[in-house]
Amino acid sequence: MLKRLFDIFFSVIGLIILLPFFIIITLLIVIDSPGGIFYKQIRVGKGNTDFYLFKFRSMRTDSDKKGLLTVGGRDSRITRMGYFIRKYKIDELPQLINVLLGDMSLVGPRPEVRKYVDMYNEEQKKVLSLKPGITDYASIEYSNENELLGKAEDPEAVYINEIMPAKLKLNLKYIAEQGIATDFKIIFRTIRKILK
Numbered sequence: 001m002l003k004r005l006f007d008i009f010f011s012v013i014g015l016i017i018l019l020p021f022f023i024i025i026t027l028l029i030v031i032d033s034p035g036g037i038f039y040k041q042i043r044v045g046k047g048n049t050d051f052y053l054f055k056f057r058s059m060r061t062d063s064d065k066k067g068l069l070t071v072g073g074r075d076s077r078i079t080r081m082g083y084f085i086r087k088y089k090i091d092e093l094p095q096l097i098n099v100l101l102g103d104m105s106l107v108g109p110r111p112e113v114r115k116y117v118d119m120y121n122e123e124q125k126k127v128l129s130l131k132p133g134i135t136d137y138a139s140i141e142y143s144n145e146n147e148l149l150g151k152a153e154d155p156e157a158v159y160i161n162e163i164m165p166a167k168l169k170l171n172l173k174y175i176a177e178q179g180i181a182t183d184f185k186i187i188f189r190t191i192r193k194i195l196k
Contacts, residue, residue, distance in 0.1 A: 001164075002180065003105060003180065003183070003194065004102075006106070006180065006183070007099050007100075007105050007106050008099075008100065009012065010099075010106060010108070011096045011097075011099040011100045012100065014093075014096045015096050015097070015100070018093060018096075021032075022093070022094075023164060025056055025085065025090060025182060026056075026059045028081050029057055029079075029081055029085075030144065032079050032080055032081035032082075033060060033079045033080075033081070034061065035055060035057055035061040036057055036061070037056065038054050038055065038056065038057060038094055039054075039055045039056070039057040039058070039059070039091075040052045040053065040054060040055075041053050041055070041064065042113070042114065043111035043112065043113060043114075043132065044112055044113070044114055044117040044128065045103055045111055045131065045132050045156060046109060046128060046129070046130060046131045047127075047128065047129075048125075048128045050114065051098070051103040051104075051111075052103075052164060053095065053098060053103075053104075053111060053137050054094040054095055054097050054098055055094055055095070055138060056085055056090065056091040056093065056094055057082070057091075058078055058079060058082030058083075058085050058086050058091045059077045059078050059079065059082055060077055060078075060079060060156070069149055069156055069159055069163060069170070075146070075150070077127065077163070078175035086146070088194060089143075089194055094132055095134045096134070098134075099134065100134070101174075102131075103131070103132075104131055104132050104133060104134065105130075105131040105132070105133045105134075106133060106134055106135070106183065106187065107133045107134070107135055107136060107169075107174075107182075107183040107186050107187060108130050108131050108132050108133025109127040109129070109130060109132055109133060109136055109138070109174065109175075110132060110135075110136055110138060110139055110167070110171075111132035116159075116160070116164060119164075120168070123172070124165075124172075126169045126175060127171040127172065127175065129175070130175060130178070133192040135186060135187065136170070136171060136174055136186060137170040137171070137173060137174055138166075138167035138168075138170040138171055138187065139190065139192055140189050141166075141167075142163060142166075142167060142184070142195050143193055145163060148163065149163075174186075
């Protein structure tokens with residue numbers, strides 16, 4: 001209950017403060033490439049249930065039909081504005097709406113697409129016992145994930161066999177340590193990582 005109040009309070013404050021910034025980003029996205037402002041993708045949330053995750057659109061329309069993973073600088077699907085907003089994690093900010101709606105929390109395991117969740121073993125499925133979050137230990141550790149995948153000959157194989165298991169291990173660490181103090185620590189580390 002305390003965590004939900006925490007999420008509601010900070011998501012409302014965040015959306016109010018960021019509204020002028022959201023308008024600027026919206027205009028830049030519209031000018032840069034044709035298509036909608038937001039990108040909605042089905043992700044898997046708490047209890048193994050699907051929900052729509054909101055992001056600022058950073059790719060050309062219908063790009064997800066060409067693959068679910070983005071692979072750094074050599075991914076031609078990403079727009080010019082998209083590279084900028086991804087680099088500074090600006091594309092993730094609309095997920096404050098998901099937090100306000102109750103689909104997500106500010107801090108928690110990052111929500112995955114169904115294709116990869118279906119590959120989880122029983123231990124890894126424990127991450128589905130919590131609401132997914134905008135940031136977590138794995139987001140900080142793998143902030144350069146797109147670049148790592150961009151260097152791989154087979155990005156999906158590297159993701160499935162190396163990156164995804166490592167991220168899930170960090171998610172399980174969060175489950176063991178979860179609490180308001182841990183959430184504040186992760187939020188602080190995330191901001192510090194972005195500013196660096």
